[in-house]
Amino acid sequence: MTETLALTWRQYRLERRLFWRNPTAAFFNFFLPLLFLALFGAIFSSNQNDLDVIVPGIAGLAVMSTTFSALAHNLVFLREQGVLKRMRGTPLPGTAYLGGILANAVTNAAVQIALIVLAGRLFFGVGWPEDWLELAVFVVAGVGCLAALGIAYAHVIPNFDAAPAYVNIVFLPVIFISGVFYDVENAPQFLRDIAQALPLTHVINGLSGAMVTGAGLQHHLSDLLVVALWAAAGAFFAVRGFSWDQRRS
Amino acid sequence: MATGAPAILVRDLRKAYGEHEAVRGIDFDVAPGEVFGLLGPNGAGKTTTVEILEGYRARDAGIVSVLGHDPQQRPRALRARVGIVLQSTGMYRHIRVREAIAHWGGFYAHPRDVDEVLEIAGLTEKAGAMARTLSGGQMRRLDFALALVGDPELIFLDEPTTGFDPAARRAAWDAIRSLQDLGKTVVLTTHYLDEAQALCDRVAIVKEGRILEMGPPAALGAGASRYRVVWRDERGLLHERELEDPTALLHQLTSAALARGDGLRDISVTRPSLEDVYLELTAEKAVGRD
Numbered sequence: 407m408t409e410t411l412a413l414t415w416r417q418y419r420l421e422r423r424l425f426w427r428n429p430t431a432a433f434f435n436f437f438l439p440l441l442f443l444a445l446f447g448a449i450f451s452s453n454q455n456d457l458d459v460i461v462p463g464i465a466g467l468a469v470m471s472t473t474f475s476a477l478a479h480n481l482v483f484l485r486e487q488g489v490l491k492r493m494r495g496t497p498l499p500g501t502a503y504l505g506g507i508l509a510n511a512v513t514n515a516a517v518q519i520a521l522i523v524l525a526g527r528l529f530f531g532v533g534w535p536e537d538w539l540e541l542a543v544f545v546v547a548g549v550g551c552l553a554a555l556g557i558a559y560a561h562v563i564p565n566f567d568a569a570p571a572y573v574n575i576v577f578l579p580v581i582f583i584s585g586v587f588y589d590v591e592n593a594p595q596f597l598r599d600i601a602q603a604l605p606l607t608h609v610i611n612g613l614s615g616a617m618v619t620g621a622g623l624q625h626h627l628s629d630l631l632v633v634a635l636w637a638a639a640g641a642f643f644a645v646r647g648f649s650w651d652q653r654r655s
Numbered sequence: 656m657a658t659g660a661p662a663i664l665v666r667d668l669r670k671a672y673g674e675h676e677a678v679r680g681i682d683f684d685v686a687p688g689e690v691f692g693l694l695g696p697n698g699a700g701k702t703t704t705v706e707i708l709e710g711y712r713a714r715d716a717g718i719v720s721v722l723g724h725d726p727q728q729r730p731r732a733l734r735a736r737v738g739i740v741l742q743s744t745g746m747y748r749h750i751r752v753r754e755a756i757a758h759w760g761g762f763y764a765h766p767r768d769v770d771e772v773l774e775i776a777g778l779t780e781k782a783g784a785m786a787r788t789l790s791g792g793q794m795r796r797l798d799f800a801l802a803l804v805g806d807p808e809l810i811f812l813d814e815p816t817t818g819f820d821p822a823a824r825r826a827a828w829d830a831i832r833s834l835q836d837l838g839k840t841v842v843l844t845t846h847y848l849d850e851a852q853a854l855c856d857r858v859a860i861v862k863e864g865r866i867l868e869m870g871p872p873a874a875l876g877a878g879a880s881r882y883r884v885v886w887r888d889e890r891g892l893l894h895e896r897e898l899e900d901p902t903a904l905l906h907q908l909t910s911a912a913l914a915r916g917d918g919l920r921d922i923s924v925t926r927p928s929l930e931d932v933y934l935e936l937t938a939e940k941a942v943g944r945d
Contacts, residue, residue, distance in 0.1 A: 413687040416761050420750075427749035487745030495709060496805070497731050498762045651711065 410502050417498070417506025418513075425510060435476045435514055439468040443522060446587060447530050454531055456588075458618045461526040465608035465617065468518035469548040470581065473511045477556035480507070482569045485560070485650050485653050494650040509551055515549045523617065536620025543623060544612030547633045551605050554640030561647035580606055605636035653655035659722065662809055662840040663708060668717035670703050677703040679864035680717075685902045687808075690831070690841040692855035692923065694709060694848065696937065700864040701844040705813050708842065710740050722809060735763055738802035738810040742817070748787040756785060756800050763805035770839050774832060776800035777826060792823035799830055803869055810834055812843040816850060826854055848930045858929070860936055869937045885909075887921040 428431055428480045443464040450456035452557070466625045484490050493503055519541075526532035563572040583597055584606035592600055608629035615621040623630075663685040669677040685691040694703045706712045707719060710726035710733070719726060724733040726934055737815045746755065753769060760766030760893045773779045781789065789797060795815065815831065816824045830853050834841055845851055851858045852872045859869040868875055882901040886908060887893050898904065901924055911918045927935075 413762070416758070417873040420754075420758055422748045423754075424747055484745075484747075488741060489745050489747060491711070491741060491743075492739075492745065492801070494711070494758065495734065495737075495741070497735040498760045499731065 409500050411504075413507035414509065418509040421506055421510035422478045422513065425514070429478070431480070435472050437517055437585055439464055439471055440521060440525070442467065443525055447525070451530070452494050457526075457530045458532060459585070459589045459614070460530045460587065461522065461530055462577060462614040463610055464615045465519055465522045466548065466584065466606055467581050467586045468522060469515050469545065469609060470517060470552050472514035473549050473553040473592065474556035474559070475577050476514070477511055477553055478509065478563060478573050479569050481560035482563045486566045488652070489654075490650040497516045504557075507588070511553050511556075511596055512549050515555055517546065519545055526617065532618060535617045537616045537622060540612065540616035540623045540626065543630070543655050544609055544616060544626075544633075545632060547612070547637065548605075548609035549641060551609070551633045552642045554637055556640075558640050558643035560646060561643070561649055565652075576589070582606055583607075586651065587609055608632045610643035613640035659687070660835075661685055661805045662689070662721075662722060663691075663842065664718070664720040665704075665708070666718040668704065668707065668719060669715045670700075670707060670712065676758040678707075678714075678865055681861070683859055683866065685840060685842060685871060687840050688838055689856045690843070690854055691833050691842045692851040693842070693861050694846070694851045694855075694858050694933065695861035696846055701846075701861055702813055704861070705811055705842065705844055709737070729770070732939050733855070735805065736808045738805060738807035740795075740798045740802045740810070740812045740815055742813040743757055745909055746786040746794070748785070750789065750814060751782075752784050752789070752800075753782040754795060754805050754863050755797065759801045760804040762890070762903065765806060766804050767806045767896040769804070772804050775803060792819055792826070795819070795823070799827075803834075803895070807839070809840045809842070812841065815842055816845070816847065818849065821876075848933055860933055862937050864902055864935065867934070872937075873926075875932050877928055881927065883923075883925050883927065885921065885923045885925075889915060889917060 407449045443461070446460045446464070447457065450460055468480075477607075481490070494500070522542075523535060527534055559576070560573070565570050581587075583593075583601045584604050585593070585601060590601050590607065593601070608626075612626045612633075614624075615626050661684040663683075665681055665683050668678055669676070681700070681704060683691070693704060695701050703712065707714050708721055708726055710721075710729045713727050722733060722736055724730050724892045726733060750758075753773065756768050756772055760769060760772075769827070770779075773782055776798060776799045778793065778796050779795055784793075786797065788796070799815075800925065804814075812831065816827045819827060826849070831841065831843070841854075842909065843850075843854065855872060857870060858872050858875060860867045860875070881897045881899050883897045884904055885893065885895045886902050905924070909920060
């Protein structure tokens with residue numbers, strides 16, 4: 407057990423070092439959400455209500471891009487390159503490997519949330535989070551849920567060339583429907599219905615409650631439940647469908 | 656060769672992909688410290704066999720024991736004692752050579768010294784280079800290094816030199832011989848006959864999922880073993896004859912030449928090479944099957 411933890415830690419540290427050496431990954435997983443925040447923050451700067459929507463919305467986007475998009479992308483690449491297969495032939499436990507890349511995604515998400523909270527406070531008139539506990543709960547739930555879905559989704563993507571299209575065909579509609587950039591209440595009914603079924607909407611609800619309204623965790627239990635259900639489904643397919651090897655075509 | 660339990664034991668191994676039977680009943684043993692080669696054309700079932708031994712694939716039928724374990728269960732204790740060089744050579748793009756070897760070493764309880772591994776693999780000068788900047792040959796050396804760093808007893812090499820230029824091949828062969836000198840058991844697949852001949856203690860010729868023949872490269876085809884004698888006669892004509900025992904012919908040729916007061920020109924006595932045996936076997940069986 408302690409050995410597996412030690413190996414997870416080593417893998418995590420390797421992933422951290424490699425992350426910053428890859429400019430593409432660093433840009434898409436790190437600077438893009440911050441860029442969105444700066445742009446939309448500037449566009450909506452005259453209206454505090456809009457800013458109160460956009461800041462938790464971008465926080466939700468950051469959680470999704472650092473976990474779902476990044477993991478689906480990276481795992482397809484590593485699978486196609488044969489790195490996963492190579493890892494599988496060593497005594498490194500699978501849990502230590504997955505734990506390492508998961509912890510890497512969590513770190514990216516946590517750093518982003520911290521930067522977004524800070525930027526919201528300094529530049530966009532959003533106060534410090536009202537409920538730190540709720541913030542932590544929804545970040546952890548969102549990261550776990552979307553990371554599991556990203557790992558599961560990697561299994562669907564046939565090869566690395568197709569990965570950007572496969573990832574964005576999910577990522578882009580989801581961030582628009584889930585109310586990253588506007589208040590979902592203003593959307594047409596059918597989009598609101600779809601949004602209610604998606605996990606990111608509920609992650610953003612929870613983040614919004616924690617960062618802006620201060621409604622408290624007890625008012626977002628149904629959101630937490632939806633996220634948990636998606637997380638359970640994601641974890642099931644992530645473990646069940648996980649392939650270390652590129653399929654032979 | 657050491658006595659006792661074989662490092663690898665395979666009995667009536669079978670594996671199909673859908674309708675296609677890739678492996679159709681293979682039997683062999685590999686002794687500890689032996690270099691064993693699976694030789695055959697592409698699609699013969701070599702990689703499928705090796706990947707079953709490595710624990711990557713589940714077999715359909717048969718008995719397989721690798722260092723006393725069933726590789727299909729993928730016990731960690733087995734993975735700790737085995738080094739694998741896969742056919743594909745993928746790696747993190749942004750990892751440095753030394754960093755990769757050190758990281759891989761950390762997976763094992765008693766890794767070899769990183770500098771020593773760099774030395775064996777011939778990567779000392781590339782220690783600080785990023786993996787993505789390595790040439791194909793250098794990448795293959797990194798594959799060796801990563802398979803070696805855990806100080807495994809048994810090493811699998813799946814087509815270790817495919818796509819190499821001649822100099823890189825020689826370097827790889829030296830590296831494989833050094834594994835043998837270290838007392839490692841080696842199982843390699845290749846479709847290069849010279850490679851099997853140069854490296855292997857024993858070779859199994861595989862085609863269409865079956866072993867056609869197995870033995871030391873020099874003794875392969877021993878059943879049909881014959882000598883080929885080539886010489887030029889006094890009129891300058893070239894003769895060639897294949898026979899089981901060349902003693903009488905050679906005696907006749909030398910005494911005739913001595914009687915004429917002439918020398919024997921362009922005489923050669925050769926045994927069939929592994930290549931001759933291989934081509935004969937694979938061609939013959941292919942015709943016999945259809």
